[in-house]
Amino acid sequence: MNTDSIRSYLKISTNAAPLAVFRILFGLMMVISMVRFAANGWIEKLYIEPGFFFSYLGFEWVQPLGEWTYLIFFICGVSALFVSVGYKYRLSIIVFFISFTYIELMDKTTYLNHYYFISILSFLMIFLPAHAYFSVDAFRNESIRSQQVPKWSIDSIKLLLGIVYFYAGLAKLNSDWLFAAMPLQIWLPSKYSIPILGDLLQQQWTHYTFAWAGAIYDLTIPFLLLIKRTRTFAFILVVIFHVLTRVLFPIGMFPYIMIVSALIFFDAGLHNRILKYISKGFRISKSLFDNGKNYSFPKPMIHKVSVGIVALFFIVQHLVPFRYMLYPGELFWTEEGYRFSWRVMLMEKAGYANFKVVNPENGQRFYVDNTQFLTPFQEKQMSSQPDFILEYAHFLENHYRQQGIQNPEIYVDSYIALNGRQSRPFVNPDIDLTEIEPSLKHRTWLLPFNDEIKGL
Amino acid sequence: MKLPMQICRLPKTVRRLFCFHKDVPMKKIITLILTVFIVWSCTSDGPSGPDVDDFDREAILVNWADNIIIPAFTHFSETTGTLHSDAVAFSEDPTLQHLETLRESWKSAYLAFQHVSMFEMGAIMNYRDFLNTYPTTADSNSFNPEEKKTILENIETSDYNLELPSTRSTQGFPALDYMLNGLAENDDELLSFYTSDTNSENYRTYLTDLTQRIDVLANQILNNWTDSYRDEFVSNSGKGANSSLDMMVNDFIFYYETLLRKGKIGIPAGVFSGTPLSTHVEAYHSKGFSKALFNEALDATQKFFNGTHFDSNQSGESLSSYLDFLNTMKEGADLASLINNQFNDARDAAESLNENFAAQVESDNSLMLSTYNELQKNVVFMKVDMVQALGISITYSDNDGD
Numbered sequence: 001m002n003t004d005s006i007r008s009y010l011k012i013s014t015n016a017a018p019l020a021v022f023r024i025l026f027g028l029m030m031v032i033s034m035v036r037f038a039a040n041g042w043i044e045k046l047y048i049e050p051g052f053f054f055s056y057l058g059f060e061w062v063q064p065l066g067e068w069t070y071l072i073f074f075i076c077g078v079s080a081l082f083v084s085v086g087y088k089y090r091l092s093i094i095v096f097f098i099s100f101t102y103i104e105l106m107d108k109t110t111y112l113n114h115y116y117f118i119s120i121l122s123f124l125m126i127f128l129p130a131h132a133y134f135s136v137d138a139f140r141n142e143s144i145r146s147q148q149v150p151k152w153s154i155d156s157i158k159l160l161l162g163i164v165y166f167y168a169g170l171a172k173l174n175s176d177w178l179f180a181a182m183p184l185q186i187w188l189p190s191k192y193s194i195p196i197l198g199d200l201l202q203q204q205w206t207h208y209t210f211a212w213a214g215a216i217y218d219l220t221i222p223f224l225l226l227i228k229r230t231r232t233f234a235f236i237l238v239v240i241f242h243v244l245t246r247v248l249f250p251i252g253m254f255p256y257i258m259i260v261s262a263l264i265f266f267d268a269g270l271h272n273r274i275l276k277y278i279s280k281g282f283r284i285s286k287s288l289f290d291n292g293k294n295y296s297f298p299k300p301m302i303h304k305v306s307v308g309i310v311a312l313f314f315i316v317q318h319l320v321p322f323r324y325m326l327y328p329g330e331l332f333w334t335e336e337g338y339r340f341s342w343r344v345m346l347m348e349k350a351g352y353a354n355f356k357v358v359n360p361e362n363g364q365r366f367y368v369d370n371t372q373f374l375t376p377f378q379e380k381q382m383s384s385q386p387d388f389i390l391e392y393a394h395f396l397e398n399h400y401r402q403q404g405i406q407n408p409e410i411y412v413d414s415y416i417a418l419n420g421r422q423s424r425p426f427v428n429p430d431i432d433l434t435e436i437e438p439s440l441k442h443r444t445w446l447l448p449f450n451d452e453i454k455g456l
Numbered sequence: 457m458k459l460p461m462q463i464c465r466l467p468k469t470v471r472r473l474f475c476f477h478k479d480v481p482m483k484k485i486i487t488l489i490l491t492v493f494i495v496w497s498c499t500s501d502g503p504s505g506p507d508v509d510d511f512d513r514e515a516i517l518v519n520w521a522d523n524i525i526i527p528a529f530t531h532f533s534e535t536t537g538t539l540h541s542d543a544v545a546f547s548e549d550p551t552l553q554h555l556e557t558l559r560e561s562w563k564s565a566y567l568a569f570q571h572v573s574m575f576e577m578g579a580i581m582n583y584r585d586f587l588n589t590y591p592t593t594a595d596s597n598s599f600n601p602e603e604k605k606t607i608l609e610n611i612e613t614s615d616y617n618l619e620l621p622s623t624r625s626t627q628g629f630p631a632l633d634y635m636l637n638g639l640a641e642n643d644d645e646l647l648s649f650y651t652s653d654t655n656s657e658n659y660r661t662y663l664t665d666l667t668q669r670i671d672v673l674a675n676q677i678l679n680n681w682t683d684s685y686r687d688e689f690v691s692n693s694g695k696g697a698n699s700s701l702d703m704m705v706n707d708f709i710f711y712y713e714t715l716l717r718k719g720k721i722g723i724p725a726g727v728f729s730g731t732p733l734s735t736h737v738e739a740y741h742s743k744g745f746s747k748a749l750f751n752e753a754l755d756a757t758q759k760f761f762n763g764t765h766f767d768s769n770q771s772g773e774s775l776s777s778y779l780d781f782l783n784t785m786k787e788g789a790d791l792a793s794l795i796n797n798q799f800n801d802a803r804d805a806a807e808s809l810n811e812n813f814a815a816q817v818e819s820d821n822s823l824m825l826s827t828y829n830e831l832q833k834n835v836v837f838m839k840v841d842m843v844q845a846l847g848i849s850i851t852y853s854d855n856d857g858d
Contacts, residue, residue, distance in 0.1 A: 194695070364730040
């Protein structure tokens with residue numbers, strides 16, 4: 001590939017309908033997600049009730065704002081609605097990105113790959129002209145109203161979706177998933193009461209079929225969606241796959257978001273048809289937007305910067321999932337470089353962490369009752385993830401210092417059962433965790449895994 | 457292939473949406489979907505792994521309800537009935553003989569309670585907190601961080617409502633322990649509170665109010681189980697955080713970890729405070745009954761784990777047989793034996809303890825700590841390994857997963 005072909009690729013424009021439909025549906029899904037989150041009482045339960053929150057390294061300053069946390073969710077929901085209808089789009093999508101990401105950064109306990117996906121997708125959308133067609137902005141402002149948008153803007157969403165699927169597929173290429181059908185072998189039998197499927201889920205061959213089919217699906221679906229001949233079939237697979245995961249696992253809105261997102265792979269014909277239905281329903285004149293014009297960025301500079309940022313964004317996205325290779329040891333055990341890498345439903349990890357506080361001045365020692373500081377959900381997440389354990393140990397250090405112990409030492413007795421293996425000691429119980437600063441460095445304070453999981 | 461009419465009659469809009477390629481008609485797509493399903497259903501008759509019959513989880517619930525929970529509550533309510541009638545007999549005629557009888561029925565009821573204390577489902581919310589909150593707030597010298605009214609204040613003023621949560625630490629078995637063993641150093645002095653004290657009538661009334669409250673709670677729970685909850689419990693055999701199996705396993709582990717391990721051994725041994733707290737043992741005033749209560753509770757939890765019937769040594773389906781079943785599928789460690797061995801190790805460790813845990817804590821706390829350590833190991837086996845094997849979520853939260 002040479003610079004000429006890149007330059008000419010960047011000049012190609014295409015019908016704007018797919019991008020407009022994507023914007024409308026994405027915004028709508030986010031509105032529903034926010035309403036659902038609030039209606040389930042999760043804002044209160046996850047962000048207001050706990051007395052302590054786990055932070056990402058470097059984002060300790062991002063904290064819930066007490067009762068004002070509701071306001072963040074409200075802002076997030078309203079900006080999602082504005083994105084959907086395309087009203088003050090750029091501002092709205094920036095506000096959405098910031099508020100949504102702020103919510104995710106408030107407590108690491110709630111980390112989910114699909115929240116991360118929403119965060120980076122909304123970041124990407126800041127640089128796309130998703131408001132050029134069939135939006136309030138385009139309705140009011142003739143200068144941005146365009147029937148054609150740069151092809152790269154639609155392709156970038158396809159690429160991001162492709163990355164999510166493909167990397168999730170790569171992550172499944174390991175011996176636990178393929179040759180032990182773990183953790184599906186643990187999860188599926190417990191779904192015995194699902195009609196029809198319930199009995200099938202007890203069979204070992206079902207677990208292997210699901211494991212292999214899942215890996216093949218993730219690795220091939222981006223390509224099957226790209227190729228015109230297989231596209232309809234691929235979309236049917238997308239629907240079956242995500243509906244099945246919805247039935248089997250508690251994964252909230254994610255399946256619907258992915259199904260709706262996959263529509264972007266279809267030709268503009270479908271999207272124009274969808275917009276026609278919407279126009280009819282809301283008595284909007286679609287023809288107003290069909291002006292045959294090409295979208296051009298307000299300034300050439302903005303165009304250049306947008307393309308540059310998007311390119312950089314994708315380079316980073318390709319590298320981040322592989323950062324685990326910089327660390328020795330088993331990824332599933334140490335979780336060094338585990339997050340932000342589309343490792344979805346790969347592990348069943350249960351842990352137990354019992355913290356011991358020692359007062360070196362008088363040798364007094366006692367154990368901590370975790371329920372005094374953490375919610376059951378936080379305790380569960382803390383017990384199985386080393387960075388949580390360390391952060392919590394430092395929290396305990398501060399707490400007991402305030403209680404009058406000058407220089408408390410914190411030790412932890414911890415056990416982890418990974419993918420059906422018998423529980424084994426996790427953190428070195430002889431190490432005073434207050435001596436260890438949270439960092440991205442290799443965690444030498446963990447005990448070895450003493451087993452091997454082969455593969456990527 | 458002739459398509460069923462319903463499929464052909466999909467709404468026009470749906471058909472139009474997906475069949476925009478003229479060369480891919482709806483029929484072709486439907487054929488494709490059907491083929492996928494036919495291939496799927498054909499393979500289901502094909503090869504399969506080890507012969508695993510679907511484990512009947514409802515059988516666990518039936519065994520728990522009919523052979524353990526209901527018999528245990530039945531026995532408990534019988535003992536609380538005797539307890540109350542003996543208390544009435546004593547209050548009408550406060551003699552040493554009646555006191556001895558009452559102490560014995562208090563012991564039987566307290567032991568029977570150890571078999572039902574782990575069951576919160578189908579019971580009145582927090583009922584066990586009304587029956588067994590200790591240390592009891594007896595008098596002005598008692599452990600009383602929240603500055604609640606003491607038993608003696610209740611008696612003096614006759615102003616108390618035992619249904620209020622704030623009175624939990626002045627009622628139940630620990631309060632009876634104080635009334636029957638802790639009021640005075642010797643029996644003569646103790647009897648005088650019920651006979652010659654200026655408030656003797658109040659003492660007698662308080663005593664029978666306590667036993668009546670226990671008896672009423674016991675009967676309410678038993679009746680709820682036998683009237684309606686048993687069927688509700690058994691039929692809720694589905695999956696998820698609100699199914700009977702998941703909730704019971706969560707309750708069971710909570711009981712083992714918090715009330716048995718921590719309450720009966722850990723707190724008195726100073727595991728959570730750094731300094732031993734001998735006054736925090738169960739049945740403190742009896743001076744010699746705490747170990748019997750602990751052993752009874754340990755036996756009850758192990759029997760529940762193994763599905764052993766309440767009144768015989770017969771066993772039915774339970775967590776151990778379920779783990780054995782899952783074990784055949786996963787070729788993992790023999791978890792049921794690990795857990796049973798650990799129960800036995802804890803029992804062995806407790807064997808050398810003084811009948812009176814308070815005395816043990818004061819003379820040689822290290823033996824208490826080693827018992828605690830053995831109990832602790834089973835928390836890991838049950839809360840980590842067992843819960844993972846069963847595919848049960850340990851939190852009650854219904855948050856989204858990945």
